[in-house]
Amino acid sequence: MMLTLSQTFPALATVNPVQHSAREQINAQTLKAASQEIVALAQKQQWHDYRYTFNVFIPSMVATLAPCTSALQVAPSSPLEMALNRMNFDVTCPGNAGWHVSSAVRPDVYVPVVMPTSLIERDTVLTAENLQLKKYNVSGQRNGLIMRIEDAIGLTSKRALQPGKPLTRAELVLPVLVKRDQPVTIVSHMEGITASMPGVALKNGRKGDVIKIRNTSSQRVISGVVDDVGVVTTIAAE
Structure with a gap:
């Protein structure tokens, strides 16, 4: 059986609860270690203006433990990459009369993410006018949430996007810059010389795509x- 304790903190909060029992000691040090993990993850992900809530899980058997007379040693037993799902810690009271327990934390982390301000139809190029930043619980979410509006501007929706729902990179693609059967300018670089010539695209293409084009003058396909x-x-060079 686990005892569940819920704590809510703003970013960079200092956690110093009163500690009169082994449970309170474990709770305090687990909260401190979990806060450090979230702060480290926030710095890595470049989050701003975030807040978090912790649900701490402590074994019920700690009620039989005497308070630790030494400083507790707390070590994470799960990778930082899992911090948004669950954080596990090994808590040790050193010494001959010491003890060892495992604690766990499930966080709710609220971070500003990019959302549509209204319904965005499929194949729409996104602009600053139809996007907003809004705090959202990113705990347990799949990767790819967009955190900056500028990272979404200019991309095209692959499907209809609902207002109030976070945007993911999987829902967006680069816009089509070249369309099939439409005229294009073919640019060729060779030995420091740049030449341009008219052509026709043989398929649609987005920035960075390799496509076939027909040189209008020579009719060659390149x-x-x-x-x-x-x-x-x-x-x-052709």
Whole structure:
């Protein structure tokens, strides 16, 4: 059986509860260690203006333990990458009369994420006007949540996006810059010389895509990399 303790903190909170029993000692040190893990994760992910709530799980058998007369030793037993799902800790009271227990923390971490302000239809290029930052519980969420509006601007929705729901990178793609059967400018670089010529795209392409294009003058089909709207750079000199 586990005892569950819930604590809520703003970012960078200092945790110093009164400690009169082994349970309170374990709780205090577990909260401190969990806070350090979340702060480390926030720095790694570059979160700003975040807050978190902790649910601490402590074995009920600690009621039989005497308070530790030495400083508790707390070591994480789960990787930092799992911190948004569950944090596990080994808590040790050193000495001959010491003891060892395991504690766990399940966090709720609220971080500003990018959401649509209203319904965004499929194949819509996102702008600052249809996006907002709003705090959301990212605990247990899949990777790929977008945290900055500028990271979503200019991308295209792969499907309809609902307001109030966090955007993920999997829902967005780069916009189509070159469309099939439309005229393009073919740019070729060779020995320090840049030349351009008219062509026709043989398929749609997004920035960085390699597509086939037909040189309008020679009718030759060549490969090129999509660079910009209507611009394709040849992979090798024609």
